[in-house]
Amino acid sequence: MKVRPMPETDGAPRRSRSQPRRSHGTSARGGxxxxxxxxxxxxxxxxxxxxxxxxxxxxxxxxxxxxxxxxxxxxxxxxxxxxxxxxxxxxxxxxxxxxxxxxxxxxxxxxxxxxxxxxxxxxxxxxxxxxxxxxxxxxxxxxxxxxxxxxDPIEEARLAVEGCLNLFDQNAEAVLVVDVGGGSTELSWLRRHEGGFTLEGWMSAPIGVVTLAERHPEPANARNGELAGWYEEMIVDMGAAIAAAPVDPALRTIFTAGRAHLVGTSGAITSLAGIHLGLRRYQRNLVDGLWMTRGDCEAAAERLKALGPEGRAAESCIGPDRADLVLAGAAIMEAVQRAWPSERVRVADRGLREGLLLQRIREDRKPPRRRRRRGRGGQPPAT
Missing domain, CATH: 3.30.420.40 (ATPase, nucleotide binding domain)
Structure with a gap:
């Protein structure tokens, strides 16, 4: 599977908190x-x-x-x-x-x-x-x-990659796309070659924010130290699920050397981005394409722990429906970052749906196959 970047999407990608840019409509993939x-x-x-x-x-x-x-x-x-x-x-x-x-x-x-x-x-x-x-x-x-x-999981992973292609840093040697769902997490490793990125391997871990939160209920009235232990348990649980990544171990060297980056797609990373930016209301044009560091992600997770369940529910970028799930998502991202060290993470408020649309539109744009000309008597012409 070889994939190539597409033009930028709506709400131009963000590189830092100090460089705001306006959204330019609602066109995906630019143009x-x-x-x-x-x-x-x-x-x-x-x-x-x-x-x-x-x-x-x-x-x-x-x-x-x-x-x-x-x-x-x-x-x-x-x-x-x-x-x-x-x-x-x-x-x-x-x-x-x-x-x-x-x-x-x-x-x-x-x-x-x-x-x-x-x-x-x-x-x-x-x-x-x-x-x-x-x-x-x-x-x-x-x-x-x-x-x-x-x-099936492989199609889910492939569609998530398709939806995030134009967020890949074209100077990176490798990219890991992390699609955190409610019941599973899909990981897709891609390496840069001439003409685009090639899929090197993928896996689907049967752990998502819902399953992880159910396995590890947040302790009631816990102090910060007790929350730290509970949070670490979630990270370890997810780490065990992704320990046997089906890719060449040499690929990890590219990540540890700082020549690769992660792309996070799902509410797990967009919630961290909203907290990191201090948004009073969620704004996709500020979040989609944002570059965060590993330290930014960890700091956002610490703030979420300090807020407690009621404080998280009051955050407009999270809300009461996701207050009990957001730290499970942060723990999944932390587990991935420990296993595949990367100082840079790009936030994607896009994924499977966008991949579905792009795939189908591309298929419909393909010219119809030309019918083979037939000679007299219904036989193909002589060659």
Whole structure:
């Protein structure tokens, strides 16, 4: 798998807290907004729906010159995988929350006029793992008309990489994309070669923010020292899950030498970015593309621990729905940074949905195959 960088996305990437830049609209992958195709016809709408262990997310977009322009979006925390690690099944209340969110997604898709053939709808770890995952997907199909496809971990990792390509530092020798989900974490290692980055290896660890938080409930009324021990337990747990990375051990030398960087995609890293920037409200154009150091990430995690559950819930970049999960996400990032040392981390408020859209738009732009000319009598012409 060889991947090449794309033009920058909306909300130009940030390099430091002291260099603010404005967002330039909602075009992804840069270029003109491109509401019409080359033929002059109105560009069709595409949709990408991602039902994860923790979130239900939808993007509706129009193709643009170098990617797409977002027309509508939806995100809701549903915690579909709540309790799954204990029971092996999707909980009834969790399925109701997810079903309600999917109903809203279906209504948006219908209202915007997205054709079924241009809606890519996928489900990930919770539905992969649960005994009743396939049954829930069928219920959604019958009740909402949405046809979700349960994707395997390698496709999930590949789509996350696809959505983050233009955040790669082209001078880096290697990049590790870390996609932290609710029920699993996908890691993708890429090495720079002539003409782009090549996938060197990947793995899916069956630990995400929901599963890790359920394994290690936050101690009530704990002092800071006690929280430190609890937090360290989460880091060690995740570290054990990623210890046997299926890549050449020599690749780690590139990271320890400072010639590589991480790309974090998910709420785990965007929450740390929001705390690091001190945002009073979440602003994607300031977060997406931000460069953070390992020290920045650790400092943000320390601030989150000091805030306590109520303080985290009051933070606009976190909120009450994620207050009990955000430190699990920070612990996962810390475990990865210990295993694959990198002073630089780039924040991605993008990933699987963007990868779905870019993949499908690219496929539709391919010229149709030319039919082979046939000679008289229906036989191919002589050569």
């Amino acid at each position: 003109a907004s491109g509401d019409t195709e080359a033929s002059g016809r109105e560009a069709p709408l595409y949709g990408a729906l991602d039902l994860g262990t923790n979130n239900c997310r939808l993007l509706i977009a129009k193709p643009a010159r170098d990617g797409f322009r977002v027309v509508d979006s939806f995100s809701r925390i549903v915690r579909l995988g709540e309790g799954l690690s204990r029971t092996g099944r999707l909980d009834d209340a969790a399925m109701e929350r997810a079903y309600d969110a999917l109903m809203m997604c279906g209504e948006r898709v219908a209202r915007r006029g997205v054709e079924p053939a241009r809606l890519m709808a996928v489900a990930t770890q919770a539905c992969r793992q649960a005994d009743n995952g396939a049954a829930f997907i069928e219920r959604v199909r019958v009740g909402t008309g949405l046809k979700l496809r349960i994707i």
